[in-house]
Amino acid sequence: MEIVYLRMKKSITVDKLQYVKLKHIAYTSGPAEIKSELEDTLIYRITPKDNNIVIVDSFLIVDHLSKLWSDLEFQLIGPQQTIIRLEKPKKDISVLVVAFVWLLLFIGTAMTIMNFHYDVSMQEVQQKLHFLLTGEHSEFPLWIQIPYSLGLGAGMLLYFNHWFKKRFNEEPSPLEVEIYNYQQNLDQYVSHHENRLNDKHVPD
Structure with a gap:
């Protein structure tokens, strides 16, 4: 056989x-x-x-x-x-809906970053760093703050490994790994709770 x-x-x-x-x-x-x-x-x-x-x-x-x-x-x-x-x-997605979601995420992300920097007193740290390097006091040490802000954005791009649809390398981003783990858990759940194959669906 x-x-x-x-x-x-x-x-x-x-x-x-x-x-x-x-x-x-x-x-x-x-x-x-x-x-x-x-x-x-x-x-x-x-x-x-x-x-x-x-x-x-x-x-x-x-x-x-x-x-x-x-x-x-x-x-x-x-x-x-x-x-x-x-x-x-x-269905076709409305441009207004996309713009609203984008604006909502942008504001939410900005608030999160600002609250984090406020909690850790980032401005005071940068002011002290400026004083240690130059010996002068400055309320807004822009030569530190501007590169830091640009580096923060570049770091997020590298972390998520995406620039729109372009990938920087083949390594999955942490977000993709989390989505994969979520999908695995979801598959295990539905395997135990959804309807299984029924004989009436099997062609004769």
């Missing part, structure tokens, strides 16, 4: 109601002469009753494939489930 290895994909995204084939949710390794036909096997039918997320369990996949391919032995490796996300059509 030929052996076929299946490795479920952690998650996929679809943008419309459709049939999901084996190649969409799993990687396969098996006899070359049947691999193409096997990958085109219909696994799941997305219906309007499905919510934004559907969980496909690998054991039900193996059971379904075993009925269709009784001469093959299926072995699972890797993830036990695939999360299918139904992506809704994106």
Whole structure:
């Protein structure tokens, strides 16, 4: 009996109601002469009753494939489930909404930075630094404050590793790592709480 290895994909995204084939949710390794036909096997039918997320369990996949391919032995490796996300059509974003959100974030970020510098008495520190270096008192040591402000902005760009859509290097930013960890936790949650694959969705 030929052996076929299946490795479920952690998650996929679809943008419309459709049939999901084996190649969409799993990687396969098996006899070359049947691999193409096997990958085109219909696994799941997305219906309007499905919510934004559907969980496909690998054991039900193996059971379904075993009925269709009784001469093959299926072995699972890797993830036990695939999360299918139904992506809704994106609406055009209003320029006014973008401008409002940008302004809100700009003001919020500015207030955060100013409050932080006030808490740590940054102006007094810069004044004392100016006195130590020059021996003169100055309420606004601009030759320190201006480079510091520019360096603060440049440091934020390097920290987030982005300039609009351009990346400075292939290393993920701390924000991307946090988003990835959040996505992993979200996937684990929905795997236990969302509806699993139902037999009525599996094509005959």
